[in-house]
């Protein structure tokens with residue numbers, strides 16, 4: 625299994641964002657996870673396309689933009705222009721999920737749907753061909769540093785079954801990302817349930833030695849048995 629670790633810059637020092645991004649990539653991160661909150665869809669406010677554009681020259685690692693915004697389409701287009709590689713959004717925040725997925729892909733990015741703890745995976749039923757990543761939230765969106773909701777493991781297993789059936793039929797890979805409360809001490813269980821891409825904010829940026837955390841996560845992943 626090809627595992628990917630995606631530090632969430634939500635927990636980085638925003639006053640030194642470029643340096644924080646270079647540091648986690650030097651420490652072994654595969655992807656930069658970029659949380660966009662609008663104080664409407666979620667009760668918090670973070671960063672927009674201008675910040676994405678500003679950090680783009682600081683790394684060649686993929687920038688994975690998680691849109692916690694409503695409406696979605698205008699901002700998705702702006703992030704594609706600002707240098708995002710992957711753009712995910714919450715299906716219930718879009719009036720036309722299929723259209724938003726197409727908009728993101730037509731702009732040259734990978735597209736994905738995000739599922740809150742209480743959102744049904746049935747949104748996937750008719751759009752698998754237009755999805756490159758599924759993101760399962762293991763916390764309610766809006767804040768870093770929350771505890772992992774154990775029921776998310778069942779949803780990860782269900783998403784993994786859908787992906788494996790789809791890949792067996794089409795040969796096309798879809799990434800399965802998990803976000804919220806992922807730490808060294810639970811990443812192995814999350815991987816065993818079927819995830820291949822792991823967002824971690826406070827677990828990485830909350831410690832002084834990013835490499836030690838990422839190495840410890842990889843050591844746990846090596847034992848996951850998938």
Ligand SMILES: O=C(CO)[C@H](O)[C@H](O)COP(=O)(O)O
Nearest residue numbers: 765766768769804805825826
């Ligand atoms: O999307 C998010 C919150 O909405 C964050 O990416 C997520 O919670 C990661 O933070 P942590 O690893 O500290 O839980």
